[in-house]
Amino acid sequence: AQSVSQHNHHVILSEAASLELGCNYSYGGTVNLFWYVQYPGQHLQLLLKYFSGDPLVKGIKGFEAEFIKSKFSFNLRKPSVQWSDTAEYFCAVTSTGGGNKLTFGTGTQLKVEL
Amino acid sequence: EPEVTQTPSHQVTQMGQEVILRCVPISNHLYFYWYRQILGQKVEFLVSFYNNEISEKSEIFDDQFSVERPDGSNFTLKIRSTKLEDSAMYFCASSPGPGGNYGYTFGSGTRLTVV
Numbered sequence: 001a002q003s004v005s006q007h008n009h010h011v012i013l014s015e016a017a018s019l020e021l022g023c024n025y026s027y028g029g030t031v032n033l034f035w036y037v038q039y040p041g042q043h044l045q046l047l048l049k050y051f052s053g054d055p056l057v058k059g060i061k062g063f064e065a066e067f068i069k070s071k072f073s074f075n076l077r078k079p080s081v082q083w084s085d086t087a088e089y090f091c092a093v094t095s096t097g098g099g100n101k102l103t104f105g106t107g108t109q110l111k112v113e114l
Numbered sequence: 115e116p117e118v119t120q121t122p123s124h125q126v127t128q129m130g131q132e133v134i135l136r137c138v139p140i141s142n143h144l145y146f147y148w149y150r151q152i153l154g155q156k157v158e159f160l161v162s163f164y165n166n167e168i169s170e171k172s173e174i175f176d177d178q179f180s181v182e183r184p185d186g187s188n189f190t191l192k193i194r195s196t197k198l199e200d201s202a203m204y205f206c207a208s209s210p211g212p213g214g215n216y217g218y219t220f221g222s223g224t225r226l227t228v229v
Contacts, residue, residue, distance in 0.1 A: 032214045043118075044157075044205065044220035051215070090157060094214035100145060101159040101170060102218060 002027040002095045006105035013081050013112050021076040021108050023065075023091030033074040034092040034102065035065055044090065050074065061085070086112045116140040120206050120221035127196055127228055135191040135224045137206030146189045147207040147218065148181065150174075157205065162213075163189065196228045 007022040025031060035047040048059025055067040065076045074091060091105040119138040127133050139146050148160040161171040163181055180192045189208075193200055203225050207218040 034217065036220070043222040044207075046217055046219075049217050092157075100162050100209075100213045101147070101172070102149070102157075102213065103159065104149075104157040106156045 002031075002093055002103045004091050004093050004103050004105035006089075006091050006108050008108045009106065010109045011111070013110070015083055015112055015114055016080050017112075019076070019078040019081045019085070019110070021089055021091075021110070023074045023076065023105060024072050025074065025091075025093045025103075026072060027093065027095045029095055032094045033065075033067060034094075035059065035063070035074075035076050036090045036092060036104075037087045038090065038107075039087045047076070047089075081110075081112050083112045083114055086110060116219070118206055118208055118219050118221035120204075120224050122224060123222065124225045125227070127226070129198060129228055130195050133193050133196055133226060135193075135204050135206075135226070137189045137191070137221055138187055139189055139206065139208030140210075140219055141187070143208035143210050143219070145169075145209045145211065145213055146181075146183070147209075147213065148191045149205045149207065149220075150202040151205065151223075152199075152202040160191070160204075193226075196226075198228050201226060201228045 003026045033050040036044045047063050048057045050057045050067045058064045063078050089108045092102040121136045146163040151157045161175045162169045178194050182190050203223045205223045206221040209216045209218050
């Protein structure tokens, strides 16, 4: 069965700091990978997704993620965070053997301080 | 931008009562899903629905749960006899094709509190 692990549960950064959130998945077949963000009181919004092709994926709001197949990783990055990036970030995966369902990681709560 | 709409945003119910959570998926989407998130835990898949039938369900989705698309626009999740452990945020999602190929659009969620 597919699973996703996010290493950091809580991250606190100052504005303008660089961000990297770790995500590893376990599944040996073909995967589609997603990062979602949930701002306080709002719905899950898609930041970016990887289906195939260039392993460096650029998403909205200056976020990017790199798919490293050999490491089963899909880490999220942003060179300079803003206070408005304070939110919870979820990595998720679907797989060819996992049907249509998304398997989520536990989430990382990011707080950006002024 | 099209949205998935969920109502109510918050529902409080007594243990043993039936609840119906409502969702209006994006109009041209064909695949529909329910997920839930118990406070402090990860978002978990409950069920997927396509072509008027359940296409996949998790072990959480037992006989107490049912889904329906009663009128071509709404997609509902019914919990027949709620338990305290059903307290969670319930998210509806939809996708135009298989979600793994197209991605998913989520609603804002319904926070269900069972007392």
